Amino acid sequence: MNRLTRRWSEALPGTESTVFSGPSLWPLLALLADPAAGPAREELAEAAGVPADSAMRSAHELLDAFAAMQGVRSALGLWTAERLPLHPEWALRAPVGLTGRLGPDPKESQARLDAWAVQHTDGLIKSMPVKVTEDTKLVLAAAQVVRTRWLRPFDESFLETDRGPWRGRTLLGLRRTTSLLDRVGLTETPAGPLTVLKVLGDTGVDVHLLLGAEEMTPAQVLAHGIDSLDGDLVTGERLPLGRPGPGLTVGEERSTRPDPQLDVLTSPFRIAVDHDLLRQAALYGLITASDASRGHFPGIGPYPLAIQQAAQSALAVFDAKGFESAAVTAIAAVAGSAPPQPRYTVRRVEAAFDRPFGFLTVHRTSRLVLAAGWVAEPVPYRAPENPWD
Known part of the structure; x- marks a missing residue:
């Protein structure tokens, strides 16, 4: 994960204030590398820095490590369209409690996803960084809060x-x-x-x-x-x-x-930034996976899927008494006397x-x-x- 954060640092385009979280993005890359195929699988595994075959296990290990860290809270969420079938073997290996449903009304689904972001960042992040559309079939998100x-x-x-x-x-x-x-x-x-x-x-x-x-x-x-x-x-x-x-x-x-x-x-300082990860898709192993001309994740289910959106909202506050940061990363598949x-x-x-x-x-x-x-x-x-x- 530090390797991913370093690569992200090296790619900073300017001198403006910014904040970003590699550990909020990393589990999403690992969870996508596992069911991916072809070049998308290779690119995602390279970006995550772990073999695709062990990526799911590594994601579970990361969640266990976060749970043991004082001052750190994390959560993962997965929402799928009602008519998107999932392969049981992939769904069962995914972290417990990960799956939810996207309803027929994109606005209602967006409101539920935004509420999830607020809940799992204690209100520091107000909305999910991706937008649900009628074409959205799957949303995978990670939230992280750090306080000290x-x-x-x-x-x-x-x-x-x-x-x-x-x-x-x-x-x-x-x-x-x-x-x-x-x-x-x-x-x-x-x-x-x-x-x-x-x-x-x-x-x-x-x-x-x-x-x-x-x-x-x-x-x-x-x-x-x-x-x-x-x-x-x-x-x-x-x-x-x-x-x-x-x-x-x-x-x-x-x-x-x-x-x-x-x-x-x-x-x-207090810094809040939104990142469109697809602007530097190669950095995160998302070039092939975002090619919508064909599907790239046969391990998820029989429906062909490609990445439509990938974004992160991040916040950092440093003051006299302490520090807190929050990040939500989401990937949507479309289709001093x-x-x-x-x-x-x-x-x-x-x-x-x-x-x-x-x-x-x-x-x-x-x-x-x-x-x-x-x-x-x-x-x-x-x-x-x-x-x-």
């Missing part, structure tokens, strides 16, 4: 910078200080240096903030950020003095406490994410990337209302 609260919350403050695309603006910032210098690290990538800040959550799900060299693209930052999950980072206690990497300043200063200091400044005197000299590391940056939502033990995204537009600072005015 920071072990150490941030404080809201100003974010002001004199460089980069956010310079000269008064923005809302998030600040916090810790003595744990290993929360930040630096890695060298083929595209340039990359700063990684780990913000730990209380559910075993963390968010990694990624700041690359100014010339790096969002695609490069995210792709190399995923690579850093398996690489070695030079962490804060080992960074050289000065400005060793993007957003980093390392020095020594007098302090009243003997502990080192990591000061973090970043921007909150006076300070005391300092006594100690300590190491102080500053990490400032004051220009566009990337992020990864990571399950700590498995290192599975649950969501990835890019923050291009910061939140303006708005002074609180004066109750005496």
Whole structure:
């Protein structure tokens, strides 16, 4: 799944804010690879990264893994037209409780599918990303919600910078200080240096903030950020003095406490995006499967089926207290008093994410990337209302 997320990252077309979830798409590719035939079967298996013969079992294993992850909820849904027969051997091997029916009225069916998306994302996603038509014979969908609260919350403050695309603006910032210098690290990538800040959550799900060299693209930052999950980072206690990497300043200063200091400044964000997956069908193994001139899924049933729509709606929110994300992916087949005197000299590391940056939502033990995204537009600072005015 991280391979799929990395490929998706590499294919990002621009520099706008975005968020996407490979693990919300992956089970759909696996479930379709199993009953597919010919080139469609090969393309879907290659995109999923598992043999088609074992794809159904892998989908079951993924659902079991999600069920064991604290702070992560997932669901799968399958709806078929009333007159679409299914092969019993495929239907019985599909995850339990997966099947529902599409009624004769597309509007009523759409309302049921939209309600399913709302229910399984706690209202974060308001509708199914595909539309039911009179020709829709099958809809396969996956929903995922990720929630975590920071072990150490941030404080809201100003974010002001004199460089980069956010310079000269008064923005809302998030600040916090810790003595744990290993929360930040630096890695060298083929595209340039990359700063990684780990913000730990209380559910075993963390968010990694990624700041690359100014010339790096969002695609490069995210792709190399995923690579850093398996690489070695030079962490804060080992960074050289000065400005060793993007957003980093390392020095020594007098302090009243003997502990080192990591000061973090970043921007909150709320990003909602809809993705039409068929615009980059090759990336997801859907080129042949979307050719409606013939059927590609004989393992589902005797009725010839081709992919008509494939889309994802995704949301990510990062604030002072925690993080939450949601995604629904669907595929439709048509047819801080006076300070005391300092006594100690300590190491102080500053990490400032004051220009566009990337992020990864990571399950700590498995290192599975649950969501990835890019923050291009910061939140303006708005002074609180004066109750005496």
